[in-house]
Amino acid sequence: MWQKLIAGACVMTGALGFGWSLCGEMNRDIQHLKMQKQILVYMMGEITYLHRPMEEIFDMVSEKAGQPYDAFFQKVSQRMKERDGMTLLLIWNEMVQEMKMRTNVSRTGMGYLEKMGNCFAYEGGQLQVEALGLFEMELDNEIDRLKTKKDENSRLIKALSTLTGILCIILFL
Amino acid sequence: MVSDKRILQFFPQGLRSGWERSGMDFEKVQEIRLRVNQPVRVLSGREYRLALIYGEREMDEIFRYLCHDSVYAYEEERRQGYLMVEGGHRIGITGELTAAENGRFIAKYIRYMNIRLAHEHKRIADRIIRHLYSREKTPLNTLIISPPGVGKTTLLRDIIRLLSNGMDGYAGCNVGVVDERGEIAGAYRGSAMLDCGERTDVITGGDKQQGISILIRTFAPRVIAIDEIGKCTDAQAILHAGVSGCSIVSTVHGSSLEDIRHKGEMEKILKLKLIDRFVVLSADENMDRYFEIYDKEGNTICGKSLLRVPA
Numbered sequence: 423m424w425q426k427l428i429a430g431a432c433v434m435t436g437a438l439g440f441g442w443s444l445c446g447e448m449n450r451d452i453q454h455l456k457m458q459k460q461i462l463v464y465m466m467g468e469i470t471y472l473h474r475p476m477e478e479i480f481d482m483v484s485e486k487a488g489q490p491y492d493a494f495f496q497k498v499s500q501r502m503k504e505r506d507g508m509t510l511l512l513i514w515n516e517m518v519q520e521m522k523m524r525t526n527v528s529r530t531g532m533g534y535l536e537k538m539g540n541c542f543a544y545e546g547g548q549l550q551v552e553a554l555g556l557f558e559m560e561l562d563n564e565i566d567r568l569k570t571k572k573d574e575n576s577r578l579i580k581a582l583s584t585l586t587g588i589l590c591i592i593l594f595l
Numbered sequence: 596m597v598s599d600k601r602i603l604q605f606f607p608q609g610l611r612s613g614w615e616r617s618g619m620d621f622e623k624v625q626e627i628r629l630r631v632n633q634p635v636r637v638l639s640g641r642e643y644r645l646a647l648i649y650g651e652r653e654m655d656e657i658f659r660y661l662c663h664d665s666v667y668a669y670e671e672e673r674r675q676g677y678l679m680v681e682g683g684h685r686i687g688i689t690g691e692l693t694a695a696e697n698g699r700f701i702a703k704y705i706r707y708m709n710i711r712l713a714h715e716h717k718r719i720a721d722r723i724i725r726h727l728y729s730r731e732k733t734p735l736n737t738l739i740i741s742p743p744g745v746g747k748t749t750l751l752r753d754i755i756r757l758l759s760n761g762m763d764g765y766a767g768c769n770v771g772v773v774d775e776r777g778e779i780a781g782a783y784r785g786s787a788m789l790d791c792g793e794r795t796d797v798i799t800g801g802d803k804q805q806g807i808s809i810l811i812r813t814f815a816p817r818v819i820a821i822d823e824i825g826k827c828t829d830a831q832a833i834l835h836a837g838v839s840g841c842s843i844v845s846t847v848h849g850s851s852l853e854d855i856r857h858k859g860e861m862e863k864i865l866k867l868k869l870i871d872r873f874v875v876l877s878a879d880e881n882m883d884r885y886f887e888i889y890d891k892e893g894n895t896i897c898g899k900s901l902l903r904v905p906a
Contacts, residue, residue: 475665478784502663505681507608510664543659547667 426594434587441579447528448572454531455565458538461487461495462558466551476510476542477502490525494518494535514539530568534561602627604681605710607660613647624712625744629654631690631706640882651706654690658705661686671800674701675776683713683781683788713781715789716746719902720753724762726888726896727754727844727872732765734758734818734842736869740849741876746884747846748778748822750876750902752789754844755779755820759792770795771816771841773806779822803832811839820844830864837869851875852889876902 461483468474468482477499484496494517501513508516518536521527527535541557544550601621603611619637626638631654635647649657661678662669672678674695678686690706727737737754741747761767772787774780774797780787782799791797796814798806803821810816819841824833825848836843849855852873856865864870873889877899888897 469667473668473670475663475668477663477665505604507603507606507611507660509607509660512608543664543666545666547670550667 426591429594430587430591433590434583436583441576441583444579445572445576448568448575451528451530452565452568452572454527455534455561455568457488457491458531458534459558459561459565461491462538462554462561466554466558469547469551469554473547490521490527494521510542511539514542530564534564601682605657605661605684605686607656610649610653610657613645617645617647619643621712622714625714626712627708627710629657629708629710651704654706654708657708658688670701674699676702677776679777679781679783681783681788683777683783685711685713685776685778687711713778713789714749715752716749717753717756717790719746720750720757722900722902723750723874723886723888723897724754724757724765727758727874728765729871734768734844735871736837736842737844737872737874738824738870739844739846739874739876740852740855741846742850742878743848745876745878746902747876750874750886751820751822751844751846752779752791755795755818756790756792758818758844759794767792767794768817769815770818770820771807771810771814772797772820773801773803773810774799774822775802775806776822779820802828804828804835807832807836811836811841816841818842818844822846823848824864825858825860827860827863829860830867833864833869834867837867843869850877852893872896 464483464486465479468479480495480499480502484492484499487495497520498513498517501508501517502510515536518532518539521535522532538557541553542550544553602614602617602619602624605627606614619639624637624639628636628638629649631651632648635645635649637643637645659666661680666673669678673688676687676689678688680686687709688702688705688707690702691704692700693703695701727735729735739747739751755770755772759767759770770792772779772791772795774782777783777799780791780797780799781789782797785799787795787797796810796816798809803824807819807821810819819836821829821832821843822845824845833843833845847855847861849858849861852875855861868891871891873893875887875889877885879885884902885899886897886902887895887899890896
């Protein structure tokens with residue numbers, strides 16, 4: 423009897439663990455998107471109040487942002503300063519590819535970082551801020567969607583693992 | 596022949612190959628003229644016509660690249676019709692203008708650019724500077740008169756540097772520079788890229804009146820340097836500096852002392868009798884530069900002499 427109970431408990435724990443790891447991944451996604459959102463807010467502030475060019479903003483972001491974004495923005499800014507003829511979009515995409523190989527940022531996080539590169543090079547200050555604002559909204563929606571999905575998944579996984587454990591006990595009785 | 600890499604800094608990757616092959620020497624190039632659908636012309640001692648033609652798309656690309664892909668950050672410069680880039684180079688921009696706020700205009704389609712390369716020529720004022728001090732060895736109010744392209748801003752910069760650093764028998768003093776268009780100091784993002792001396796404070800942007808007020812209020816300059824006077828408000832600004840005990844060193848477009856006397860606004864400035872020294876610059880067909888110096892009354896202090904670095 424006790425062997426069946428242990429087996430049931432193991433199944434339940436395993437399923438719960440799997441569920442938690444899945445939720446943990448979603449949590450990391452949410453964390454990355456939140457960091458990107460913070461960076462966007464900072465950028466919008468610098469553009470609105472001081473009309474700073476992107477290269478300077480990236481430099482400042484690199485000092486404020488956490489890993490791995492600090493190194494990313496530092497490199498983009500450095501490349502822009504080199505004036506080697508590359509446009510911001512080309513430099514951005516190149517750096518995103520490099521980051522994909524070197525860091526363990528989730529696919530969702532990298533996808534949004536890559537998309538952020540398309541939000542620059544607008545002509546008017548207001549237009550530039552609005553373009554970044556629009557992207558911020560997109561990030562907000564994704565964060566909300568991930569949060570809801572995470573809650574749902576976590577509830578479902580908990581229920582399923584409990585049921586599977588009970589089913590195991592019944593089957594082995 | 597391969598071009599100096601510094602020329603390439605003005606062009607995005609896709610447009611660099613033509614420049615790499617052009618064999619232009621950066622040190623000698625004065626101006627690069629880009630006109631939509633017309634061959635590029637380079638002024639480097641004489642005018643060169645290059646086999647490079649840029650269309651509307653390329654002109655847009657160049658402009659965006661010069662703005663570091665942050666066109667919004669250069670709105671004010673775009674309204675004024677020029678950009679300053681790294682190294683203190685000035686790029687004139689124009690094309691189709693459109694009305695912006697406050698009744699001002701902004702270039703909507705940029706189709707013509709004039710890249711004016713800033714070159715430093717130190718010590719060209721060595722033979723002039725001693726005439727710009729009084730017997731008590733205090734700097735005098737000086738006006739440099741010159742036609743465009745002869746080098747009045749370059750000379751002004753060297754005078755500023757010498758006044759600021761001082762030299763044998765003449766102590767250096769605090770110099771304030773009101774650099775409306777960033778040409779004197781080659782200012783880029785507020786920092787002087789060209790040597791204006793150790794005791795020099797530079798205000799970039801704004802207008803002369805505002806700049807002079809800030810300098811007088813907070814930086815206590817002995818000398819204030821300004822470029823290209825001639826507007827009606829300039830007389831007031833110069834008077835303000837004069838009554839505050841500062842000397843003024845400035846430049847004006849013109850070919851001679853007589854020439855500027857007949858220019859409406861300059862007449863008012865000259866009537867103030869504030870200017871102690873007039874330095875008149877000229878150039879011959881070989882682009883050798885000459886200077887003459889006159890006193891307050893128009894008497895010759897130094898006859899026509901070659902402007903060059905002393906041997």
